Amino acid sequence: MDDGTRVATNQAPPLVGHNTFTTDLALVEAVRRHGSEETVESLGAVGAEAGTAEAREHGRLANEHEPVLKPFDRYGNRVDEVEFHPSWHWLMTRGIGHGLGATPWTSDDPHAHVRRAAGFMAWGHTEPGHGCPISMTYAAVPALRVDDAVAKEWTPRLASTTYDFGLRPVDQKAGALAGMGMTEKQGGSDVRANQTRAVRTEVEGEYTLHGHKWFTSAPMNDVFLVLAQAESDEGGRLSCFLVPRVLPDGTRNRLDVVRLKDKLGNRSNASSELEFHGTWAQRLGDEGRGVRTIIEMVAATRLDCVLGSAGLMRKALAEASWHVAHRSAFGGLLADKPLMQNVVADLAVESEAATALGIRLAAAVDDRTDPHEAALRRIALPLAKFWVCKRTPAMVAEALECLGGNGYVEESGMPLLFRESPLNSVWEGSGNVNALDVLRALRREPEVVDAWISEVGRAAGADHRLDAAITSTLETLADSMDPEGAELGARRLASQMALCLQGALLVQHAPDAVADAFCASRLGGHMGGTFGQLPRGLAYAELVERATPVL
Structure with missing residues (x-):
């Protein structure tokens, strides 16, 4: 007779064999809203493969x-x-292959961008680290378009659905990947403090780089956009280089990988320190316009930070809701316990x-010629990057706790999600950088205020709590125009907006x-310091059922 030590009972089965897209009702509805029925149908294959046991195992491995750095070959080269x-x-x-690159x-x-955004989120259930080189490849193209010749050379390879690993000339590859090098030891986010020098050669538009980059992910990629000070009679002029x-x-090319970073999470992905010793580079855009040139890439990677965080939230929610739907304690299923319902329902609302918001921003990329959409992208990207990425660690930690001790062991996959959860808030501009970018946009580009007001105004009168929140935010926004004290309140303003x-x-x-x-908790004054404090009278069971994956 088994004494309970050989066969485990009352354990949730592994969450495999589900479709990470079609079982995410919020994502399906957002794609249908901003895309089409054909867009929805095209994403079924991505979600189906992402939910397999095979994909989960590859993510673990x-x-x-x-990754391991090999500075030299066997002969010392x-x-x-x-x-x-x-x-x-x-x-x-x-x-x-699923078209998640460029x-x-x-x-x-x-x-196309809505489809790709939803696919990026659904595929992210497999493993988040490899999303980094895919994201940078996607983001590089709008920056490359500042130079038609460069864009024509690189875009077809970056847009390819063929992953062609290995260092070879781009014209010999069926597909290519892009990366980005901005920050340096002495400045970090203050890229105008960069010291890497770009020295002109005898060929117009060509330079050699001399210096370093403190944090460059995916050093195995085929091409990088890099900031450096182009030497001139007036001193250094921060410029962008290919x-x-x-x-x-x-x-x-002479590009020395000094070491790979030992990171908290994102460990499947190689992030490196680079040194340039006469590295060949081609200027992209005008001298002195480096930030303006590379900001197009930064904007696109910020979108992926939002999408990646939203996908991480959904993955954590799926694991938590799946667990409580199959685990019994204290006389019944956890999913039927009022307090657990409150917690999971709150997590579902956050997700x-x-x-x-993430898919709405992707739709704004699809309509790049519309002035409202352009202004909305400018203000909503740093807003979403700040807020969604900030909320992710707390949300993932709470989802982990729904599994109890099982969630704290590596086999559950939850520790990996937790280690990953702060990443998108740090990369592509930390919380402070994005909150200050919101202030900068509000002061310099008045059209972004109109875009935000117009966007939230579409829901005017539908919920009194939302109306009150918008009115309060407009008052805070007016105060932010006063330079004195505005920076102190930048996070509060970004959160409200x-x-x-x-x-x-x-x-x-x-x-x-x-x-x-959402309105009762996030806008109605019931948002406590932890999840699971939704007020009475809400449809908790309905929210939990909607959040739970179905095989």
Whole structure:
């Protein structure tokens, strides 16, 4: 007779065999709203593969076997290569194959960016680290377009759905990946303090770089956008440069990978310190316009920070809701316990709000010629980057706790999510940088205020709590125009503006249960210091059921 030590009972089965897209109702609804029925149908394959046991196992292995730097080959030649486990390549092959790289920029699909955004979120359930090189590849194209010749050379390879790993000239590759190098030891986010020098050669537009980059992810990628001070009679002029890993003649560009970073999370992905010693570079855009040139790439990577965080939230929510739907304690299923319902329902509301805002921003990228959409992107990207990414660590920690001790062990996958959860708030501008960017946009670009007011105004009169929150935020916004003290309140303003955007979207489009819970908690004064403090009278069971994956 088994004494209970050999066969475990009352354990939730592994969450595998589900479709990470079709079972995410908030994501499906957002894609249908901003895309089309055809867009929804096209994403089924991404979600189906992402939910397989095979994909989950590759995600585990890619993190268990971290990338290894190989500075030299067996003969002592400097090669600066990074070796990856086969599971990393499996994930990259499929992520790129599903069109999650730069494919939307060459597509004639009017909803290409919405499709890609939803696919990026659904595929992220497999493993978040490999999303970094995919994201930078997506983000590089709008920056490259400042130079037609450069864009024509690189865009087709970056937009390819073929993952072609290895260092070779780009014209010999079926697909290419892009990266970015901005920050340096002495300045960090203050990139205007950069010291890397760009020295002109005898060829117009070509330079050699001399200096370093403190944090450059994915050093195995094929091309990088890099900031450096172009030397001139007036001193350094911060400019943007294109740096290929391999030169057209097949020789390797002088780009030394000093070391790989030992990071809190994101461990499947190689992040590095680089040094330039006469590294060949091509100027992208005008001298002295480096930030303006590379900011297009930063904006696109910020969008992916929002999408990645929203996807991480949904993954954590799926694991938590799945667990409580199958685990019994104190005489019944956890999912039927009022307090657990309150916690999971609160997590579900947070996830839905992040999803709605992320896909709305992707839709704004699809309509790049519309002035309202352009102004909305300018203000809503730093707002969403600040708020959604800030909310993710607390949300993931609470989801982990729903699994109890099971959530604290590596086999559950929850510790990996938790270690990943702060990343998007740190990369592409920390919380302070994005909050200050909101202030900068409000002061310098008055059209962004009109865009925010117009966007939240679409829900005017639908919910008194949202109306009151918008009125309060407008008062705070007016105060922010006063330079004295405005910086102190930048986080508060960014939080308020982001919450109003989320509330407006949910009130217009989400089920009543979701919108009511959001407005009651986030806008109605019931938002406590922890999740699980939703007020009485809400449809907790409905929210939990909606959040729970179905096989």
